Amino acid sequence: MKYVELDARIGELTGVLSARRYLGALPRLAAELPPGAAAFATDPGHYDFTGQRCVKDLTLSRFDLGHGDTGTGTGTGTLELGFRHNCWKHEEDLVIRYRAVTDIRLDGLGEPSSWEDLGPLVLDEILPHGQGCTHELAFRPGRLTVTAADLTAEWIASDCPDARRG
Template identity: 40%
Template sequence: MDFVLIERNETGYLLDPAPYLAALKSFASRLPAGARRFATDPDHYDFRSERCVKDLRLREIIVSSTGGAISARATFAFNDIHPEILCISYREVSTCHVSQDPEGVLGPVQLDEIRPGDSGCVHEIQLIGGTILVTCADLDATWRRAPTS
């Protein structure tokens, strides 16, 4: 992460999006429309909001190719009983990389940041135990009602 502060301490993690939010003011206008909308959403980094990304868990990432263009869709949820899930659709993907730390499994999202990139934007998501990195033309993030079983 370039701006978001994540530090491990004796009781867990210190998470501070303030450096990113300060920097975002200088480059938000250079983000593609969907990425800008998601990055600047007031709930995105509000730890009290039900639509904050902190503590979301990755459910799935699907990467597909149609006519040579690569797209991806990532789905996140807090748990099986939370009423909403976050779906992020990435268009014209040039990089989609998921890494897992050798000593663990992918845990919940700590925080993320979206930065301008050569082909549109870079979305980096730091999870406990790993990272998701997507470089794409743009993304669309939507909150949806979780399907009921």
């Protein structure tokens, strides 16, 4: 990741997650992002670690790759990622849909590996790209990076009761 720190240091404390640098650069970056990616990246809850719409601790539960012409002539198809909530933190699941996907890269899992080997989501980072945007998602373990024309993110009702109100 270019801005998000997965092993930051604050004083003597190490191993801290920090989106501070990314959030500082986000106003400039968002102006260069496609509309859906910009909306998701700048959502006020996206990097609020105590918020219900923070991506931290979600689990990838679905990886649906569509094929064929997307109508733009710039991508190979579509990708839909489904993320399952963490009942201690979230009340909703997250679905991210990518349009005109040109690259999908899975790193850091050893061989053989697949998306099913990814653990909980740690954090993500969306950056402008010549073909739209890149979305890098860091998991425990591994990373998934998608390059696409744009993405849309939708939070949907889950089957988990709100454990924090109980």
